[in-house]
Amino acid sequence: MARLVIVSNRVTSPKERAAKAGGLAVALREALGKRGGLWFGWSGETEVGASAEPKVFRSGRITYGLLTLDPEDQRAHYAGYANGTLWPLCHYRLGLVSFRRADWEGYRRVNEHFARALLPMLKPDDIIWVHDYHLIPLASELRKLGFEGRIGYFHHIPWPTPAVYLSLPSHAALVQDLSQYDLVGLQTESDVRALLTYISSEVRGWLAPGGFVTLGPRRFRVAAYPIGIDAEAFVEDARAAVGSEEMKRLHASLAGRALAVGVDRLDYSKGLPNKFAAFGELLKSWPEHRSTVTMMQIAPVSRGEVAEYRSLRRELEELAGSINGEYAEFDWVPLRYLNRPFQRATLAAIYRTARIGLVTPLRDGMNLVAKEYVAAQDPKDPGVLVLSRFAGAVDEMSGALIINPYDVEGMAEALHTALLMPLEERRERWRANMDKVESNTIHHWCEHFISELATANETAPDPLPPQYQASRA
Structure with missing residues (x-):
């Protein structure tokens, strides 16, 4: 050989x-x-x-x-x-x-x-x-x-x-x-x-x-x-996360609210400002979701020495502050914005808890977060993948809600749809995505x-x- x-x-x-x-x-x-x-x-x-x-x-x-x-x-x-x-x-x-x-x-x-x-x-x-x-x-x-x-x-x-x-x-x-x-x-x-x-x-x-x-x-x-992705390993991490200290802390902090999660490098290709704006539009256009859903964006700093990346970070901090300032209650912060990486086991716990996986790049080769989110779901009660049409993963994730990341109002509508989606439809969509994740692993x-x-x-x-x-x- x-x-x-x-x-x-x-x-x-x-x-x-x-x-x-x-x-x-x-x-x-x-x-x-x-x-x-x-x-x-x-x-x-x-x-x-x-x-x-x-x-x-x-x-x-x-x-x-x-x-x-x-x-x-x-x-x-x-x-x-x-x-x-x-x-x-x-x-x-x-x-x-x-x-x-x-x-x-x-x-x-x-x-x-x-x-x-x-x-x-x-x-x-x-x-x-x-x-x-x-x-x-x-x-x-x-x-x-x-x-x-x-x-x-x-x-x-x-x-x-x-x-x-x-x-x-x-x-x-x-x-x-x-x-x-x-x-x-x-x-x-x-x-x-x-x-x-x-x-x-x-x-x-x-x-x-x-x-x-x-x-x-x-x-x-x-x-x-x-x-x-390494589908089997991610499924095992997600199962192991059930009952873990990380998941207990997360559930306690959510206090029964739904979670929408995004995990991206802090990069201008990921569509983060539009994602934040779409969440703000959701709270504006559908007031019934206020105090019932929390968005968490994990965005580890990338190439922090480059001016465009520093500018992006400032823009996102301002957007997060504006959304939280307008809609937060004394017991609810709508948008949690985190600039640090997490271990895979912790991410698996977050993914499994999240009702929505929000993947909105303006352009991406594949975007493995979409596949990781699918692999981490509970088959009995899975969440919904909301996915940009400009991510390479869209060719395989036929069960996702496909959005145009340049359409802020359209993204907000997809979030609204995902939050209201019946269990049977969520299961069918997840199964279609998971079949692809399991048949085309990193190995x-x-x-x-x-x-x-x-x-x-x-x-x-x-x-x-x-x-x-x-x-x-």
């Missing part, structure tokens, strides 16, 4: 507990633990003139390779191009896109640094799986150094439509980088259509059934692999991608069109 090599911008420490590490990290570690393999990425440390020699150690069957970066290269790569350019672009926030050639060059230098450090650790038959937008050029850099083995890439965030993507000055170069992979995985079929439309219309790639692409001398495949996702990467291009259709036959002759 070929060795699996996983490359990510950051590597989760083998000492980090599963409840803290998150589902993706746990699944990747599990995949490597079963097969044996290498996990390579940035250590989180910077040093001027950083060496290309990674720190290497072993834990169980997994070898870890941790790379130090030059501080200016790290800034240009991470804060500059990856999160100042690609993140807002892929989330359709063109007004927030900042493109500087120096950041683009730093982004490429870091990917070259990764490739040079990784290459001596590779074996010819290794299968390499690269994760996310920080490392799109990595395959291109490895090919330049002579690596010819299988390389796959998974893009965890949305892929923008051609009209949006064309606003990126480096758009063609990035797609040429993608062509150096054997398999490119995206979250949804709409993401796949967006990328393939760009390739066929803008860079003259040839498309074949099954997502196969020929671009110049390279042939690769683009396909959707919607990511899941199935991981195994599916790796197995298809191992056989990438073996089932590619022939013949090629004449212009490409000549290039391969």
Whole structure:
């Protein structure tokens, strides 16, 4: 069996507990633990003139390779191009896109640094799986150094439509980088259509059934692999939460009121101001819900050094204060706004208690909170998932109440509907969602991608069109 090599911008420490590490990290570690393999990425440390020699150690069957970066290269790569350019672009926030050639060059230098450090650790038959937008050029850099083995890439965030993507000055170069992979995985079929439309219309790639692409001398495949959660573990956490001290405290604080919960990073892509406004609109338009429902928004601070994020935090604090100031009673605070993370067991208790799971991103690759909320529900008395049509999870969560996060009044109406929904309808909707959560877990996702990467291009259709036959002759 070929060795699996996983490359990510950051590597989760083998000492980090599963409840803290998150589902993706746990699944990747599990995949490597079963097969044996290498996990390579940035250590989180910077040093001027950083060496290309990674720190290497072993834990169980997994070898870890941790790379130090030059501080200016790290800034240009991470804060500059990856999160100042690609993140807002892929989330359709063109007004927030900042493109500087120096950041683009730093982004490429870091990917070259990764490739040079990784290459001596590779074996010819290794299968390499690269994760996310920080490392799109990595395959291109490895090919330049002579690596010819299988390389796959998974893009965890949305892929923008051609009209949006064309606003990126480096758009063609990035797609040429993608062509150096054997398999490119995206979250949804709409993401796949967006990328393939760009390739066929803008860079003259040839498309074949099954997502196969020929671009110049390279042939690769683009396909959707919607990511899941560790459903069994989340169900167990939710069951274990029943009767826990956390759940007792939560129930006591609610005093019999219904709970609507949102859990999001503090990020402009999550639609938090509109979510707060919708809750305020619910209390305004349907006064009968005053003092009968509480909204809890958990929003751990993300990239607090970035001006847009600091501004968002101030806006949300003002909105929360305004709603509470207008509607609060001496024994009821309508909106609880929390800026810190919670352990998975605590979140499971909150989800299980909540009558409504409110997931309202303006754009999201998948949004696993939607699936976690569903998995945590009591099958006998489940809550209702209210879900943005712009979250990737909407393709699978057919039992959710689907909302447009730009329509504040429509979201308020969906909250009203959810609060009044009969038990039988709640059960039917939950069952439809849970079937998907259980059939497409994080473990199935991981195994599916790796197995298809191992056989990438073996089932590619022939013949090629004449212009490409000549290039391969």
